[in-house]
């Protein structure tokens with residue numbers, strides 16, 4: 001399939017959702033205003049069903065257009081290529097000689113945040129052709145270090161010997177550099193997320209609707225390889241659960257996050273989207289059991305959900321949620337629980353979460369790594385997808401727009417720096433040509449993918 005066809009297909013799907021967000025938002029206001037609420041609700045229900053039918057039909061397109069097998073094999077080929085390059089980078093022929101970058105795993109934050117720290121370091125390594133050395137002694141999730149839980153990120157090269165270490169930004173010639181946290185990088189290199197390698201981008205867009213998170217998922221795929229003991233613990237917990245498709249994953253982030261970095265969201269808000277998922281599925285399939293995998297750091301949520309939503313079967317382990325609560329969090333046991341949750345969420349057909357949480361974003365990135373395309377398999381209640389510390393995320397105007405109210409005007413071709421989508425048909429952004437900030441009708445714009453000329457590791461291509 002051509003790139004244009006794939007983009008068009010995804011655009012129609014996304015704009016079907018956008019027209020629904022708009023109508024749903026406007027009519028729900030009328031219901032709440034008490035102007036003939038029953039009548040407006042009846043219209044809303046009618047429109048909702050038409051939306052489900054449209055989405056359900058469109059979901060069949062990539063299955064019926066004859067390219068499904070091709071997409072699957074292309075996705076696995078490009079993934080294999082990336083993994084092979086990373087393996088080469090991490091196992092240089094002569095470790096003593098190799099240029100290196102050092103990354104300290106001493107960031108005082110949760111596991112999702114630390115994973116993203118490693119991803120940033122690995123992308124830096126890949127972009128500058130340096131072997132990544134991970135320093136993780138005294139790591140907060142396991143005092144003995146990362147290598148005690150996961151396979152080391154190199155088999156042959158894990159030290160910079162006693163070479164001089166120069167803090168980055170350093171001259172290109174420095175043999176060993178060490179990296180600051182991404183938050184304190186002032187002049188951000190252009191290869192940082194959401195950029196994707198130019199030599200792969202045109203292949204990725206033909207099987208995946210969100211190449212930036214696919215690329216990040218590939219970094220996670222390389223580093224997240226549990227050792228035998230950890231894998232055994234994960235497998236044993238999973239074996240106790242009745243995991244079957246169809247299943248929707250729900251991630252509910254509470255405790256320390258609420259009120260500081262994110263708003264509180266009631267279980268009902270998540271379940272609206274779970275219900276929509278199943279109602280759409282039921283248009284074409286008989287669903288015997290509506291399963292939900294529930295991951296959370298709030299020990300009460302699972303029981304609440306079971307009491308309230310009796311027609312659903314909730315999978316989840318209350319003891320995992322208990323160890324995930326803030327005061328018990330930074331322990332090897334809680335790490336096992338989190339890895340179970342992440343693994344399960346990533347295996348679900350669809351996830352409902354808050355992308356303000358790094359756990360939610362990691363789950364999505366892992367989904368992106370375990371199937372050709374997960375870009376339509378989630379709903380975030382708050383943020384759009386992002387990578388903490390990323391470079392600007394822009395959308396490109398596809399047509400002209402005359403502003404009304406709190407909107408901003410734009411011309412086809414304008415780049416608009418994006419702050420978020422309000423899930424009501426509009427997002428917020430700044431037109432980079434006029435510098436005006438305001439609301440933008442989302443459907444008149446399309447995501448602007450940033451390409452960067454990463455090294456191509458040509459000698460590895462077969």
Ligand code: GDP
Pocket residue numbers: 109110111112113114251252253257295296297320321324329334337338339341356357358359360
């Ligand atoms: P964020 O704070 O949500 O952006 O993500 P972080 O990963 O940086 O920190 C949150 C930490 O809380 C995680 O690393 C876990 O230790 C814990 N946590 C949050 N949500 C869950 C969950 O659903 N399951 C488990 N097992 N732990 C969680």
